[in-house]
Amino acid sequence: AQSVAQPEDQVNVAEGNPLTVKCTYSVSGNPYLFWYVQYPNRGLQFLLKYITGDNLVKGSYGFEAEFNKSQTSFHLKKPSALVSDSALYFCAVRDFLYNFNKFYFGSGTKLNVKP
């Protein structure tokens, strides 16, 4: 079965410091991995994806993510956090093998960036 895990319910970081939001995955076949962000009272917004190629992918708002096949991880990172980055972040994997159109979402990580 395909799944993703976000081990931290909440991450706290000071503005200007680097941030990492963790995600691990379990898939059969090649992983198609995504990060989304959700601001209050809004839908999920696509940030970035890994399909193939370079293990470091860059996305919107200065975010990037590192794909690590040996550790089955896809951690979201940003070199310098902003207060406006405070939001709920979801990791997702697209089912490659059984049902291509299904996305499996993690439970979400709340990011708090303090001034």
Place this chain on the structure above:
Amino acid sequence: DAGVIQSPRHEVTEMGQEVTLRCKPISGHDYLFWYRQTMMRGLELLIYFNNNVPIDDSGMPEDRFSAKMPNASFSTLKIQPSEPRDSAVYFCASSKEGDRGEPLHFGNGTRLTVT
């Protein structure tokens, strides 16, 4: 593009009443998904359509829930009769066929409160 449009944004109703949630996907998208978000269960896929045809409704919780897509630009999710445990945020999302890297595009959701 206006993105995925959902209406209403908020719905408050009494137990036993019928509730209809509406969604307009992005023009040209072949897939439409209905998700439900709660604190306890996170994001749950309820049903998805391909070219207006329901493909997988295994996530629909009960017979009280039904979804239709009469044309490529409109879908409804109906709950009849509604119960307090149906209170949640319901999201509609759409995507294009053919590109495995294509992300889901979410609407801003309908917050349903059943009293």
